[in-house]
Amino acid sequence: MTTDDLDARAKQLDSDHVFHSWSAQAGLDLPVIAGGRGTVVWDHAGHRMLDFASQLVNVNIGHQHPAVVAAIQAQAAELATIGPATANLTRGEAAARILSKAPDGFAKVFFTNGGADAVENAIRMARLHASRQNPGRDTVLSTYRSYHGNTGAAIVATGDWRRMPNQYARGHAHFFGPYLYRSEFWATTPEEECERALHHLERVIQSEGPSTIAAVLLESVPGTAGILVPPPGYLAGVRALCDRYDLLLILDEVMCGFGRTGRWFAFDGHDVVPDLVTFAKGVNSGYVPVGGVIISDPISKTFDDRVFPGGLTYSGHPLAAASIVASIDAMQDEGIVDNARRVGEEAIGPGLRALAEDHRLIGEVRGEGVFWAIELVTDRETREPVGADVIGRLKKELTSRGLLPFTAENRIHVVPPCVVTAGEVDQAMSIYHEALTSVEADLA
Structure with a gap:
């Protein structure tokens, strides 16, 4: 086959047999x-x-990237797969590398297959932790301009149109986050947008009932919704509201984390420490599917003597773990x-x-x-x-x-x-x- 023939065959096979996400299938020209x-x-x-x-x-x-490719190849030659109910050196090294970039007070990582199930499990952890003394604290607040993934709770937490045909999960409510160019709050300055957006969120918390809410879930910088860098003080203000009303703060760093904003975590520039952090994408540049939740110590301790009711066959897969270690090392060294x-x-x-x-x-x-x-x-x-x-x-x-x-x-x-x-x-x-x-x- 010529190279042109290979391109034509790739297009034909794709058209004939591959069902693509978020698309009407007829007429795709990829x-x-x-x-x-x-x-x-x-x-x-x-x-x-x-x-x-x-x-x-x-x-x-x-x-x-040659270092990441080599790490995957070396791990495949040594041990291509192993179940999560084992201790594995590469998995442990991957968790340690991730935690080295997290704030103080985080010592555990739960590995998932990608960003959506990272959000899914962060929500699960938040609900179980929040309800340990106050049963019924299930509601998760998230913004209308957001995307958190395409699984049950993650897609309902999402704020855009993709949520609407997929509303199968309970316990979600939405609010407007800051977006000065199209302000919902008649703001004309970043300071006004921040103040009014925080006031709006507090009123939503009060109206939903703090005793029913487990967590606020935010993308540190909303990505698919428009690269909406929060105004100075907003994320710190959300943290203060969560503390005031005894709510957990989950920051979704799936898209904005691991270098994307010029920082290891996007929230590093906003004077805020969350309770749970979700990650995927940039942690290993997608070379092998992987994601996870970085868990603060108080939430981790909730499950010291209580079974965490969640798991995945490929949690902490060694090929993914090797790619994380190599990626973080290369990003740091270079x-x-x-x-x-x-x-x-x-x-x-x-x-x-x-x-x-x-x-x-x-x-x-x-x-x-x-x-x-x-x-x-x-x-x-x-x-x-x-x-x-x-x-x-x-x-x-x-x-x-x-x-x-x-x-x-x-x-x-x-x-x-x-x-x-x-x-x-x-x-x-x-x-x-x-x-x-x-x-x-x-x-x-």
């Missing part, structure tokens, strides 16, 4: 990815693309988290702000590290979002110019791997500029 390295992927024919989606915002360390912070401050942020000056479709750019969003509007005064047709055209223009984008609603998320260089950012900015120019000309 790019073929045969290989990758760093921030670049390519098809069988060798057509290269900058991956400014990091796939699903998870390839933080970049594609095919300064990858610092690179994400520096590139965000010196290249992505300035580049996106320059784009906003040149393009009338851009209403706002926001973000930090390698975690940014371009919000697109038909009119800057009314802030009316562009439609799916405009996003579809932009996606096609970007892809045809050699950039793999991440799009959501009326936004383009600029989320390259943490290893991205300033030169690659400059290349991407030129592609964004060309694509926006083309679409704006068509709309004129």
Whole structure:
């Protein structure tokens, strides 16, 4: 077969036999990815693309990092799998590496298969811990602009449209988090947005009844909902409300953790310590499916003499554990988290702000590290979002110019791997500029 034949066969097999998530199946035209390295992927024919989606915002360390690949290979040769009801050195080392980046007061990690079941089990832990002395504290509060995964409780905790056809879990209520560009609180400054959002949350807590609530669940920085970096003081304010009403705080770091914001954990920059932390994605860049919950000592002690009613066949899988150890070591040794912070401050942020000056479709750019969003509007005064047709055209223009984008609603998320260089950012900015120019000309 020629390389073109391999690409055609990959497309045909995919079309014939693969059922894709979050999609109507007819008419899908997906790019073929045969290989990758760093921030670049390519098809069988060798057509290269900058991956400014990091796939699903998870390839933080970049594609095919040699140390991580070697660690998986070595572990497979030594012990390819083992059940969770065993002690395993690699699993223990993975937990220790994760805890080395967590705040004081966390000594245990529960491993899962991914982010959704990490959230699922964090909710379970919170409910059982909260109800040990006060039975019936089951409710979990989460924001409308959020995504927490596609399992029973995680999807109901999610705030967007994907929750609606999947409401099979009980005990969930939602509130509005801060989003100054489209403020629900008539705010005009970050300080007003923070104060009013916290007041709103407190009223929801009071209205739902604190004695019925187990936890508040938040993405430290909501990702799929729009890279909504919380205003200064907001997360600390939520922590204070949780303390005031004796609620647990779960911070979802599945997408924003392990370097994505230029910090090991996104919450590190917000003067807050949660009770439970969920993780996945960036902890090993998705090389092997894995996630988990970092558990504070008081919650961990709840299960010292009480059985935790949860488990997974592949919890702490040795291949996943080996990839975590290698990923965290490489990110630390190579300064990858610092690179994400520096590139965000010196290249992505300035580049996106320059784009906003040149393009009338851009209403706002926001973000930090390698975690940014371009919000697109038909009119800057009314802030009316562009439609799916405009996003579809932009996606096609970007892809045809050699950039793999991440799009959501009326936004383009600029989320390259943490290893991205300033030169690659400059290349991407030129592609964004060309694509926006083309679409704006068509709309004129």
